Amino acid sequence: MQLGELEKQVLHYLWNAAESDAKQVHAVLGQSRGNSLNTIQSTLDRLFKKGLLGRTKQGHAYCYSAKVDREALIAKLITNVTSDFVADGEHSLIAAFSSASVNLNDAQLDQLQTLIEAQRKLRRGS
Structure with a gap:
């Protein structure tokens, strides 16, 4: 899209x-x-x-x-772009996020880590 x-x-x-x-x-x-x-x-x-x-x-x-909030739209756009380039099980999307994180400061990296932990808790049902 x-x-x-x-x-x-x-x-x-x-x-x-x-x-x-x-x-x-x-x-x-x-x-x-x-x-x-x-x-x-x-x-x-x-x-x-x-x-x-x-x-x-x-x-x-x-x-x-x-109908969608800003974060949901960004996630949808990222998924649409990457689906053409990333195969199931491929790690290039993770590598791309890692490369993009070079521009983040410590506070932003801490925030990213907090969001990742929240996703892990959701998956575990905690």
Whole structure:
């Protein structure tokens, strides 16, 4: 799954706003970017069809909200990218994360270690 720049900005907006219709999103994002209301509506519909937004009908308009949180989306994007390159049982994904961790500071590495331990506890059912 690929996301365009406007799709990313809409997701960021909806992660911070509980729920918005196309006019509200357009007022915040569309006008400053020079996008029409129609472009914003199309973007919201694409994100809905990708399963990233939920929507409810309110009068003649839809109100949209984020269906996935930021972390879940990042995990989904990583899985989509790596699935083309990493075979089952292969360790290149782990090696890639290890290489990327070179840029992390001690606090970030500690946080990563805490998250890994939490995943281990979930697997054990503790």
